[in-house]
Amino acid sequence: MAKRVRIRCINKTDRPNAHERVKNVGGLNSDGTRWKLSVEKAIRDIESHEWEYYVEESGKTARVIVATHNGHKYIKTAADGIQPDNLLSLPECP
Template structure:
């Protein structure tokens, strides 16, 4: 799979846990559930990226309390690259 730029997210309604906020990611004419995106990143670590102000970072899978979730690599630029994206 060619790397896809994530340009929007769908948040879980009434999310309270910072590790369970994203329901889906998307860009252009595609949208993947969080579960699908996690599986894609596990099989290809370069599957998704986020760009902000000309800087791109890869999306990775992190685990918290036994649950996988999506986040961007540490870029020392924006702490919540994914969560700062607009809703799909």
């Protein structure tokens, strides 16, 4: 069974394309320390089924999935359709 982890922040690139905009994702460990990893690592984690990431907003959760656009893999929330809006609306990671 995959370990479930909440993404609470992101770091963005300077790219205008929403499918290439998220560079890192991060959150809090159970002990209050911060974690951060690259989108490439998050994609590998999701595809390996070892980790399951999600975003929570206004009490609702959305699972983070891997999608492909023009041959480029990226992450988005399952509830978004095309644009990764839920991720892009998160605050910047320190």
